[in-house]
Amino acid sequence: MRAPLRLVAPWPILIPTGVLFIAFAGLFHLGQAWDDPRARTFAGFILIAAALLGLYRAWAFHPEYRSGYARWLATTPWDVSRPLPFGPIDLDWPDALPLGGLILAYAFVPGHESARVLGVFLAAHCLALIPAVWRAAKHVPAYATLFGLGLMVRLWPHAWAFAGTGVVVYLIVYDGLRIALRDFPRGSKAENLAAGRGAFDPAKARCGWPYDRLLKDPEKVPEGVREPADDPGVRPAAWVLPSRSSPSQSLLDDLMASLLLGWWLSCLGSNMDRLEFGSLLVTLTVSTPLIAVLIRLAVYGLGYASPMSVWGRIRTGLWVIPGYDVMFVGLALIIVAPVVVVAAGRAWGVPWSITGSIAPAATLFVALATPPGLRRWRLVGRHRMTRRGEETTGDFS
Amino acid sequence: MIELRDVTQHYGVRPVIRSVSLRIERGELAVILGPNGMGKSTLLGVMAGVLSPQRGSVHVDGMLRKGDPDEEMAIRRRCVYLPDDLWMPTKLTGREYLLAVGRLYQVDPERVIEHADQLLDLFDLKEKGNSPISGYSAGQNKKIGLCSALITEAPILLLDEPFSGGLDPAGLLTLRKVFQHHARRKNLTIVMTSPVPELVEEIATRIIILQDGQILAQGSLDDLQRLTQCRGSLGDVLERLIFPETTRKLAEYFEDFPR
DSSP states (O other): HHHHHHHHSSSHHHHHHHHHHHHHHHHHHTOOOOSSTTTTHHHHHHHHHHHHHHHEEEEETTGOOOOOHHHHHTTTOTTTTTTTTTTTTOOGGGGGGHHHHHHHHHHTTTTTOTTHHHHHHHHHHHHHHHHHHTTTTTTHHHHHHHHHHHHHTTTTTTHHHHHHHHHHHHEEEHHHHHHHEEEEETTTHHHHHTTTTSSSGGGGOOOOGGGGGGGGOOOGGGGGTTTTOOOOSSSOOTTOOOOOOHHHHHHHHHHHHHHHHHHHHHHHHTTTTHHEEEEEHHHHHHHHHHHHHHHHHHHHHHEHHHHHHHHHHHHHHHOOHHHHHHHHHHHHHHHHHHHHHHHHHTTTTHHHHHHHHHHHHHHHHHHHSSSSSHHHHHHHHOOOOOOTTTTOOOSSS | OOOEEEEEEEESSSEEEEEEEEEOTTOOEEEOOOOSSSSSHHHHHHHHSSOOHHHSEEEEETTTTOHHHHHHHHHHHHEEEEEOOOOOOTBBHHHHHHHHHHHHHTTTTHHHHHHHHHHHHHHTTTGGGGGGGGGOOOOHHHHHHHHHHHHHHOOOEEEESTTOOOOOOOHHHHHHHHHHHHHHHHHHEEEEEOOOGGGGTTTSSSEEEEEEEEEEEEEEEHHHHHHHHHOSSSHHHHHHHHHHHHHHHHHHHHHEEEE
């Protein structure tokens, strides 16, 4: 009985902070100064405490975030059908105590809506669990949670709806968590299971850096030594050649990341002053393409120069080198995307707050998804490999 | 029963364990001895399934270690591995930790509670057992770690240097007697490493001496004494086996010493 209550919250921090809070709250009450704007500070303080508690509840109990725990657990007969030995990640009755304390403290705030504390706690808890769910390649619950968190932001002014959405989001992330834990431990266990059986295979033998890179068949290099790749033949090291996930998965991830940006912007905007939100959207619509162009230019251009200088192109009549100039198509599209979105929005009478949220999202999608992919560009792009920062002019001058 | 067949383990280019074959029967108390860096902990890690040997295989009670997920799970239920640097949940009390581990290994709840009390009493942790592990000394940490292995009541214990880590004389004595009893009377298979022969010569039913990743010799103390033609302690036998040159030079030096 005592153990679960003791473990669910960082009491050595929470109790002194709570005492300090109550002392301050008492002072305010004595001075009848609750109408003072400073009272908001206390409300914020409680909400921050609820968020930290939610984060703590995930980080302190999930083996994914505690390497020693994970290593130890991997040697035991634990599986997902049984509870975690040192406490559940999912919320349980002992969580009611610290959470109830915070809700009680929030009752001091004039015009309080206690459901908000619960919502903040759930939001932080779910947010902390997303990386663990994501790392287990459970993208659907991870994305669903992120969208749900955006909805929570949108519903912030309506405390009960905010908390209710928090409960739904928690159920989604909890489902993802169960699926993720079912596969625990991943990576090393899977590798060990594979490497431990059968006869000696020199191609699978881990020889340590740098010898593993010299193996004849890089496909058989143990995981963690190489980046996964599925092209046959000679290939550069991982830092030269990015790994490749399946094209559809990659495109889906790009799309979801962009949609999330748009969704979160729109949700943020619903709680902002119109003028503030307008200036934020203008800033983002202008700055996102510029930043995206610079990043894409750096990633694609540094070390991979044009095969011919501009003067060379003019002199030889090869004004366009498709295999290289395809890189500029992406850059151009990045610039064009927000312009098209804004123009279309105006033409179709879409509210500016929606158009303004879509524009940066569309820019991000174009920046992430426009071909050629980095891997293809570095493998088969018609560029001239140079050392980074080297003079990039060609021989034709 | 634990059986290693032609096991070779590399961390890098140099093999730490070379073609080791070994069979430890049920009820044996086997001690892996050898100088530092000779592969004692690695060999134990291979038996525990923490490491995957590049060559060879490990069988526990007839099941191939890391061969099949269901079999691996069955092996894990039967085997407890206690590394030298055991992770422990420092916020839990010693008692809570033992109860959690016991339940994880599916020991009957009433038996776990009773056994935890007995173990805490046995290792002089009765009072300390109710405080968080974060406040334990190094020796108390070691004791509670050992208790966690014992509370599982698993038939196979794999223990990396159980006698090191600041155990007091009472703890050392208790541990020796517990291991001896469990191996002889309860038919437990206990495999442990130790750099100090004096602590284990009394209890070991089999001594495995490793050098350069290979088994230099193995058998009971009598067997090793016969092999080295030395009637002395295990320490003397080890000297003959591992450092024969040093022993010979020392003998010559003492003979030649004038007074």
